[in-house]
Structures are given as C-alpha cells and as structure tokens.
Amino acid sequence: DGGITQSPKYLFRKEGQNVTLSCEQNLNHDAMYWYRQDPGQGLRLIYYSQIVNDFQKGDIAEGYSVSREKKESFPLTVTSAQKNPTAFYLCASRWAQGAYEQYFGPGTRLTVT
C-alpha cells in the first residue's frame, strides 16, 4: 500500500526530554511537511522540505528540528526548548512542482508531562 506512515500514534514523554517523531512515505514525493495542531485549532506549519538535504522553517519552527537525509523520510525532533510541546503532529507530502495536492499521515499525538 502506498501512503504516509507516522509512528507511534500516541507518545508520552517527560518534560525536558527530546523526542523524535517518525514520518515515512513511499509515494516518491519530493516535498514533505510537518504541522502542529492544538485542540480546536487549525494546522500550523513547522518545517517543510522540498528536496533531500534541504528544508525551510515554517511559522513555528522554534524548539523543533528536522532532517531530510532520505527522500522517503522526514523525522521531526521536539526539543526541550519547545515550551508547549503537547499537541497533535501531522506529516504530509506531495510532488514538489505543480498544483499537486498534499497527502497526510494519520498523525502522532504527543503528550509531555
């Protein structure tokens, strides 16, 4: 099956710990994205990558880091510098050029206590 996988679905961490969220796609898409969603709110863009070994900050990149070493993978690290890390995190991908739509993964719900 082609698609985007995010794991795990639920993640619990203690405050002060870094945590890495996984995102993998087998759609051969060039561009990948990370969004954060808080309860009752829309999606906010954290980081995106148009090509391997390159990525750009979105609107709320502070306290997060990413890497894009492989086309199919775009992991997100939530660092201890992120003040309010508890949220629903969504990964997406699309072909970089043209009017193509995004495909989303099922999301990871991170709870930090």
Next chain:
Amino acid sequence: DAKTTQPTSMDCAEGRAANLPCNHSTISGNEYVYWYRQIHSQGPQYIIHGLKNNETNEMASLIITEDRKSSTLILPHATLRDTAVYYCIVRGYNNNDMRFGAGTRLTVKP
C-alpha cells in the same frame, strides 16, 4: 500566498447540499484554491482544487467566482460522515508552503 476567510461553523441537514464559502480576495493569477477536510483526530483529506474553472469530482464540486475572489465547496448530498472541519487554502503553482487556517466546522444533522 493569499489568505482565506471562512465561517467558523455551519450546519446542514442530512441529504441536503452543503455549501461552504471561502473568501480569498487577494488571490493572484497563478494561485490555486484547494479544499481539504479533517475528521476528528485524523489527518486532513484532500477534496478538490481548481484555478478558475469550476471543478467536480466524486466527492464535491468547486465553484470559483469569475473574479476569483471567492469560492464555494458543494457537497451535493451531505451525510453524517461529512461532519468535519473543512479548510480552504490558496497556494501558488510552484509554492511549496501549504498553510491552513482555522477552517469551517460543518455539522451534518439527521
């Protein structure tokens, strides 16, 4: 990318058409209008997109005004499973930053 304005919430009776409006008065010539929806605690699902012509697929129809400053997503026969948050997004052809607003929460009622 142009910003969009959508109503916060709407209701629709089951079996009736749901018409969801979106204003994008600052849209530029090469920007497309996209619609996605998000059912609670799931990833958003693509519905449809268009540039200036009206579009229809198996899920919905997209009507874009002639001046392209607004659009309407039409779900022709809404069902309870269409209850979701619907997002209208405007994005340039080769822009890679997709930004979502707060969307419209559609509630389909029996």
